[in-house]
Amino acid sequence: MLARVGTLETSNGVFETPILFPVHNAGSRNDGNSPEYWKEIPEMKTMMLNAHFIKNDSIYQRLLKKGLHNYFKMDGLFFVDSGGLQSRVYNFEINPIEILRVQEDIGTNIASTLDIPILPEDSITQNQHAEYIKKSVENALNCLKNKEREDMKLYAAIHGNNIKVLLNTIDYLNKRGDFDGFAVGGLVAKRSNFRQLVDTVLAVRKHVGEKQLHVFGLGGPSIIPLLTYLGVDSFDSSSFLTAGSNRIYYMPEKGSIKFKEMQGVSMLPCVCPVCSKNSFDDVRSQRKLIALHNLWTITYELRRLKLGIMEGNLEPYLEKRFEYNPLIKNAYKYAKTRMRGFA
Ligand SMILES: [Zn+2]
Known part of the structure; x- marks a missing residue:
């Protein structure tokens, strides 16, 4: 069994994994x-931010003055991503050390190195593919060498449209530096190809060893149980928020449903503080209430998964959990078969 309950020890306390970092678009x-x-949610004191966005906004000066923890009044765990994805998509250069300094100076607990993401349309046969991987690897080692804050954890950001390339990258980085963890990008595109997603995560988990494994950009209500089963320690996602805007409600222990599909229903199927204190119509009409409820649902899900791991009944729980989502159920079944080879 690869699923594990672990700990992340930081200067702000010890946090239990698996853990979600909700994306904050500050x-x-x-x-x-x-x-x-x-x-509102005592167990969700985590946040994912983007160093590139912060650096180019007036919030940067305020964060420099106060530090992330004081500014947001959150005595929890901050993860600041580099902004590599934006630089690749919008085609501009970012300096990896400048980004590292932003991450250090605003006081994040975890930082990821500047990556040059591989996009789904990139082919492994293109010269640029190798060039991007090489640059990401150089950036990662460069950041590790130049890191000044001892208490900040540094995860190497890795990419690759090909499992072998990903594994080679991990091995290369592991030989040359002692990273606190690895953060894998580019898996959002593999969401529609679950077999590929399962194969990639399983292979990466094995190569990362005991180190922390983070998956960028995947943290919806049904993917979290699958990634946890595959041994992923942390995830980040903005889907709770976009779901709120799209009036999508996370169903506890099921998945998600559009409000407009809940015909003839007037009672919410959840007892979280949001759904207990507000009427069906109030929640349906307020984006922020839906987003908050969605995070309560994920909080419950993470606790349920941890209990499953600790009590040794994760698999029976997942069998039931994926009943309403045939696509993920198939991915889970496939993962279960593949897992035998990894035992
Ligand atoms: Zn609720």
Whole structure:
């Protein structure tokens, strides 16, 4: 069994994994429009931010003055990503050490190195593919060498449209540096090809060894149980928020449903503080309430998964859990078969 309950020891305390970092869009829209979930949900004191967005916004000066923990009034765990994806998509250069300094100076607990993401349309046969991988590897080692804050964890960001390339990258980095963990990108595109997703995560988990494994950009209600089963320690996602905007409600222990599909229903199927204190119509009409409820559902899910791991009944729980989602159920069945080869 690869699924594990672990700990992340930081200067702000010890946090149990698997853990979700909800994406906060501070910097991209000034202070961002995320609800202050960390003030409502005691077990969700985690946040994922983007160093590139912060660096180019007025919030940067305020964060330099106060530090992330004081600014957001969150005594929890911050993860600051580099912004590599934006630089690749919008085609501009970012300096890896400048990004590292932003991550250090605003006081994040975890930082990932500047990556040059491989996009789904990139072919492994193109010269650029090798060039991007080489650059990401150089950036990672460069950041590790130049890291000044001892208490900040540094995860090497890795990419690759090909499992072998990914594994070679991990081995190369492991030989040359002692990273606190690895953060894999580019898996969002593999969401529609579950076999490929399962194969990739399983292979990466094995090569990363005991180190922390983070998956970028995947953290919806049904993918979290699957990734946890595959041994992933942390994930980040903005889907709770976009789901709120699209009026998508996470169903506890099921998946998600559009409000408009809940015909003839007037009672919410959840007892979280949001759904207990507000009416069906109030939740349906307020994006922030849906987002908050969605995070409560994920909090419950993570706890349920941890209990399953600790009590040794994760598999029976997942069998039941995926009943309503045939696609993920197939991925889970496939993962279960593949897992035997990894035992
Ligand atoms: Zn609820």
